[in-house]
Amino acid sequence: MKKKRTSITDIANALNVTPSTVSRALNGGGKVSEKKRLEILALAKNLGYRPNPIAKSLLENRTHTIGLIIPEFTHHFYSRMLAGIESVTSKAGYQLLICTSNEKQKQEIKSTHALLDARVDGIIATISKMNDKFEHLQEVMDSGTPLVLVDRFSEEIETPYVISDDFNGAFTAVDFLCQNGCRNILHIKGPENLSTTFNRFMGFKEALRKHKIELNEDLILESSDPNLIENIRSCLKDFQIDGAFTYSDYLAFEIYKVANDLNISIPNQLSVIGYADEPISTYLSPTLSTVNQQPFEMGVTGAQYLLNKINNPEIELEFKNLEAKLVIRESCMKRKLQIQ
The missing domain is CATH 3.40.50.2300 (Response regulator)
Structure with a gap:
């Protein structure tokens, strides 16, 4: 049988005081002597009293x-x-x-x-x-x-x-690739509707602009494309891709798999940076460079x-x-x- 929940009235009856006195004592209100307050608190603890959250929310409107x-x-x-x-x-x-x-x-x-x-x-x-x-x-x-x-x-x-700050996060990543000699950089975008996709893509383009590298639309891939893996394969085979920056670490993993199939060495032939610093980034071999979003x-x-x-x-x-x-x-x- 389910045990009856202790109420303020139960405590009041046991101590021969009014329920309002018990309520004031439990809530730290005034007009209750210290001796009586401690007595009420001790009994409430003994009986396992817990406030009724519904009643409390109605009272406080929260x-x-x-x-x-x-x-x-x-x-x-x-x-x-x-x-x-x-x-x-x-x-x-x-x-x-x-x-x-x-x-x-x-x-x-x-x-x-x-x-x-x-x-x-x-x-x-x-x-x-x-x-x-x-x-x-x-x-x-x-x-x-x-x-x-x-x-x-x-x-x-x-x-x-x-x-x-996805714009600067992406800019810093691609700027690093450019500073280290990458000139043909592949980018895999995120879902079309998201502000994060737009801001990362803008950061990517700004880093290319800083290094006077012309944007090649053939090297911009959509993650939602059902032919994404084949598109990555085509880019790695048809262009001298030396760097890649992806919307997420999981998309970077897709590049790892295709590069492995094509015997392209990471990082000796291809530098890769993902995004989000997921656990997968430290499990991959070689470990994946990425951007931590805190x-x-x-x-x-x-x-x-x-x-x-x-x-x-x-x-x-x-x-x-x-x-x-x-x-x-x-x-x-x-x-x-x-x-x-």
Whole structure:
């Protein structure tokens, strides 16, 4: 049989005081003697009393829950970001309600409505890569529920966000390749709709421009192309590719596989840089150079921005671009530039 939950009334009856006296003692209110307060606290602990969260939320008009929408759990980047978020929210007394979109717009919309129905105090979200409509996020803000975007953002949504500086992250990576003699650099782009794809591609182009290298459209591949592997193979066979920069570490792995099939040595013939500093980057041989986006710090900052908005709805919108840090490993050969 299920054990009956101890209530304030049970404690009050046991000590022959009113329920309001017990409530004040438990919540640190006044008009209760120190002796009686300690007696009430001791009995409450003895009986295993736990506050009723529903009653508390009705009283405070807060549920002390925060909704989180991320594309997936298995991605190392999002697990680190989640750890950063939770390090802040748990200390502040909030529980997380976590939903995954699986990078699908319909699932993201469904998750958004589920969190609103659960009366969460705020929502942190990463926009799914298949998302090109944002009415559901506008609905969140129109309801008065604070919203913070992390990792990806849209200029259509006027809300706080925390992202990595993808432009400079990509620029630094490709600049390094150029400084070390690479002139024919292959780039594999990310999903078309994402701000991260655009910013990384812009950083890529700016680094080429700095080194007076003409952009070759034949060396720009789309990750969504079903013929991606064959396209990589064609580029490596038909062009003297000496460098590659990819939207993600997993796309860099695809280059590793094709290069191995073609007996192209990394880094002796081909330098490769990925993006995100996933665990796979250290498991590959040679280890993969990449760009670290500081996902833990992104989660921490996003959670802080949300709590700021919950506690002060009138606070000015906060934005942050976190530094993206280049991590050079074994997949890049430092070459000396030839003097003409």
